[in-house]
Amino acid sequence: MNESDIAVTIVLITLIILILIAGLTISFFAIGRQRAKQIILLTEAKLQYEHELRKVEAELSEQMLQRFSRELHDNLGHILTCLRLEIENAKLESPGNTERLVKADSYLKEASAHVRLLSRSLNNDFLNTIGLTEAIDLEVQRLSSLGKFQIYWEHTGNPDLTKDQKLMVFRIFQEVVTNSLRHSGASEFSIYLDASPFELQLNDNGRGFDLQGMLAGGKASGISNVIRRAELVKLDCEIITSLNKGCTYIIKAD
Amino acid sequence: MVWSILKDILIICFAGGIGVYFFKQINPFFRAHTLQIILALLTYCGARAITSYQQNHQIELNNQWLYNVYIILEGLLLYYAAYHYVRQTNLKRLVLGFTIVFVTVYITQLIRLGYDQFANFAFIVEGVFALVIYLVIMYRSVNTAQNSKKVRPEFWLSLGLALYFACNAPYFGFIHYLSELSPELNYKFFIFITDTLSHVRYLLAAVGLYLGARYYRQANAYE
Numbered sequence: 001m002n003e004s005d006i007a008v009t010i011v012l013i014t015l016i017i018l019i020l021i022a023g024l025t026i027s028f029f030a031i032g033r034q035r036a037k038q039i040i041l042l043t044e045a046k047l048q049y050e051h052e053l054r055k056v057e058a059e060l061s062e063q064m065l066q067r068f069s070r071e072l073h074d075n076l077g078h079i080l081t082c083l084r085l086e087i088e089n090a091k092l093e094s095p096g097n098t099e100r101l102v103k104a105d106s107y108l109k110e111a112s113a114h115v116r117l118l119s120r121s122l123n124n125d126f127l128n129t130i131g132l133t134e135a136i137d138l139e140v141q142r143l144s145s146l147g148k149f150q151i152y153w154e155h156t157g158n159p160d161l162t163k164d165q166k167l168m169v170f171r172i173f174q175e176v177v178t179n180s181l182r183h184s185g186a187s188e189f190s191i192y193l194d195a196s197p198f199e200l201q202l203n204d205n206g207r208g209f210d211l212q213g214m215l216a217g218g219k220a221s222g223i224s225n226v227i228r229r230a231e232l233v234k235l236d237c238e239i240i241t242s243l244n245k246g247c248t249y250i251i252k253a254d
Numbered sequence: 255m256v257w258s259i260l261k262d263i264l265i266i267c268f269a270g271g272i273g274v275y276f277f278k279q280i281n282p283f284f285r286a287h288t289l290q291i292i293l294a295l296l297t298y299c300g301a302r303a304i305t306s307y308q309q310n311h312q313i314e315l316n317n318q319w320l321y322n323v324y325i326i327l328e329g330l331l332l333y334y335a336a337y338h339y340v341r342q343t344n345l346k347r348l349v350l351g352f353t354i355v356f357v358t359v360y361i362t363q364l365i366r367l368g369y370d371q372f373a374n375f376a377f378i379v380e381g382v383f384a385l386v387i388y389l390v391i392m393y394r395s396v397n398t399a400q401n402s403k404k405v406r407p408e409f410w411l412s413l414g415l416a417l418y419f420a421c422n423a424p425y426f427g428f429i430h431y432l433s434e435l436s437p438e439l440n441y442k443f444f445i446f447i448t449d450t451l452s453h454v455r456y457l458l459a460a461v462g463l464y465l466g467a468r469y470y471r472q473a474n475a476y477e
Contacts, residue, residue, distance in 0.1 A: 003436050006428055007443075013424035014447060021420055024389065025413065032396040032405075 054232065062167070069122035072115055080112045110145075117142040131158045132166045133193060136173060140191065148181055149204070150188045157195035165233045169200060169251060172226050172237070176249050179222050180204045184247065198235075199252040208241045258445070259302060265453050266295045269460040276467030284466045286335035287411055290328055291459060297324040318372040322364065325373065329356050329380040332415070336387040339408060345390065352383035374426050381419030381426075388412040388419075407465035414458030418451045 084105060091101045117138055127135045133155050140153045161169065173191075180186055184206025192201040214220035223239065226249070230237035236254050241247035273280070273288025280288070297320060304317040333353045340346055360376035367373065392413060395406035425432075425447045432440040 003439055006432060006435070007439060010424045010428060010443060010447075014421050017420045017424070018417070021416055025392070028393050028396045029405075031393075035397055 058232070065122045069119045072122070073119040077112065077115050077119065080108060080115060084108050084112070114142065114145070127166060127170055128163055132161065132169060133158045133195075135170055136191065136193065139174070139177070143177060143189075146181075149186050152188065152190040154191070155193035155195065159193065159195040159198040161198060162233070165235060168229045168233045168235070172229055172249075172251060173200070173202065175222055175226050175229075176202045180206060180247070183207075183209075186246065197253055199250065202249040202251075203246060205246045208243050208245045208247050210243060211239055211241050258449075262298060262449065262452065263295065265456050266291060266298060269456040269463065270295055272460050272463045272467075276463060279467045279471050280463065281466070281470055282338045283335045283408060284411070284463055286331050286338070287459060288463065290331040290335075291456065293324065293327055293331070294456075297321065316370055319369045322369055322373050325377050325380060326357070326360055329353070329360075329384070332380075332384050333387070336384075336391060339391055340387075340394075349387055352387065356380050356383055372429070374429050377426055378423055381423055385416055385419045388415045392416065407462050407469050409462070410458045410465065411462030414455040414462070417458075418455040421451050422448055 087101050087105045087108065091098055091105075094101075120135075120138060130138075136155075137153070140151050144151050177189070180189055180202075184204045186204035186206030188205045190201075190203045192203075193199070211220075211223070214223065227237050227239075230251055234254050236250075236252050238250040238252075239247070240250070270288065270291040273284065273291055277285060277288060301317045301320050304320060305315060307313070308315050308317075330353070333349055333356070337346055337349045337353075340349065356376065356379050359379045360373055363373040363376045389412070392409055395409040395412065398406060425443050429440065432443065
C-alpha cells in the first residue's frame with residue numbers, strides 16, 4: 001500500500017465512523033422522544049383510570065345512600081306509621097290513657113318526621129327535584145330540632161349548578177355540619193348561600209383547629225374528603241380556621 | 255507550532271479548570287473525568303518538555319513511554335467513571351470485564367514491544383471498549399432525562415469521548431506503519447485527526463462538566 005492509498009483509507013473509514021456516530025446520536029434522541037411520549041400517554045391513562053375509579057366510588061356510595069334512604073322511608077317509615085295507627089286505635093279503646101298515648105303519639109310523630117327528613121337528605125333524586133336551597137332548608141330544620149346550636153340560614157335563591165355539583169355541595173354541607181357537631185363545641189352555626197355567582201359559606205363559632213397540622217399528620221380525612229369532593233366537580237374550597245377562632249368553609253365556583 | 259501547542263494546552267486547561275472549580279459539586283463520574291483531563295494536560299506538557307529536552311541535547315526523540323503510562327491511567331479512570339455511572343449489575347460486570355481485557359492487552363503489548371513503543375493496540379482496545387460503554391451512557395442520558403427536550407450532562411462528555419475514540423481508531427491502527435513509511439504524512443494525520451478530535455473532546459467535556467455541576471447542584475437542592 002502506498003501513501004495515498006493509506007491516506008484515503010484512513011480518511012474514508014474516519015468519515016464513515018463519524019457518520020455512524022452522528023446517526024446513532026440522532027436515533028438516541030428519536031428513541032428518547034418516543035419514550036417520553038409513551039410516558040406521557042401512560043400517565044394520562046393512569047390519571048384517567050383514577051378519575052374513573054373515583055367516579056365509580058362516588059356512584060357506589062351514592063347508590064348505597066339511596067338504598068339506605070329507601071329502606072328508611074319504606075320500612076322504618078312504614079313501621080312508624082303502623083305504630084301511630086295502633087296508638088290511635090288504643091286511644092279509642094282506652095279513653096283513660098289518652099294523655100299518655102297523646103304523648104307517645106307526639107314522639108312517634110317527631111320520629112316519623114326525622115326519618116322522613118333523613119331519608120330525603122340521603123336521596124339524591126330528591127335533591128334534584130327540590131333544588132339545593134330547599135334541601136339545605138330541610139336539613140336546617142332537622143338540625144334545629146336537635147337543639148345543638150343556633151342556626152342562621154340565609155340565601156339569595158337557587159344556584160345554577162350541575163347535578164353532580166349540587167350533590168357534592170350538599171354532601172360537603174352535611175360533612176361540615178357533622179364535623180362541627182362532633183368536634184367544634186360551637187353554639188352558633190351560620191349558612192350563607194349566594195346563588196350567582198355561586199358561593200356557600202359555612203361558619204361556626206367553635207374552638208377551631210390547626211388545619212395545616214392536621215392535614216400534614218393525616219388526621220383530617222373528613223376535611224380531605226371535603227376538598228377532594230369540591231375538586232372533583234371543579235369547585236373551589238377554602239377553609240379558614242385557627243385555634244379558638246371558629247371555622248369557616250367557603251365553597252364557590254372556580 | 256508554538257500557537258498550536260498553546261491552543262492545545264488552553265483547551266485542556268479550560269476543561270480541567272471547570273472540573274476543578276466545580277469539583278465539590280460534581281459526582282464521582284465527573285470527578286474521574288476531571289482527573290483524566292488533568293492527567294492529559296500533565297502528559298501533554300510532559301511530552302512536549304521531553305521532546306524539547308531531547309532535541310536540545312541531541313538525544314534520540316522518544317516520548318512514547320510517557321503516552322504508554324498515560325493510556326493505562328486514562329483507561330482506568332474512564333472505566334471507573336463508567337462503572338460508577340451505570341446502575342445495572344450486568345453493565346457493571348461488562349465494564350469490569352472490559353477493564354480486565356484492556357489491562358491484559360496493554361501488558362501483553364508492552365511485553366512484546368517494550369515500553370519505548372506506543373502500545374497502539376492497547377489504545378485501540380481501550381478506545382473500542384470506551385466507545386461501547388460511553389455509547390450506552392449516551393443512550394441512557396438521553397432516555398432518562400426528565401425533560402424530553404433536554405439531555406443529562408453526561409451526554410456531552412460521552413459524545414466527546416465517543417467521537418475521539420471512534421474516529422481515532424483508523425489512524426491509530428496504521429500509526430506504526432505510517433510513521434515508518436512517511437513521518438510527514440503521519441504528522442499531518444496527527445494534527446488533522448487526533449488534534450482536532452482532542453479539541454472537540456475536551457470542549458464537549460467542558461460543556462458536560464459545567465452542566466453536570468449545575469444539574470447536580472439543583473438535584474441536591476431538591477433533596
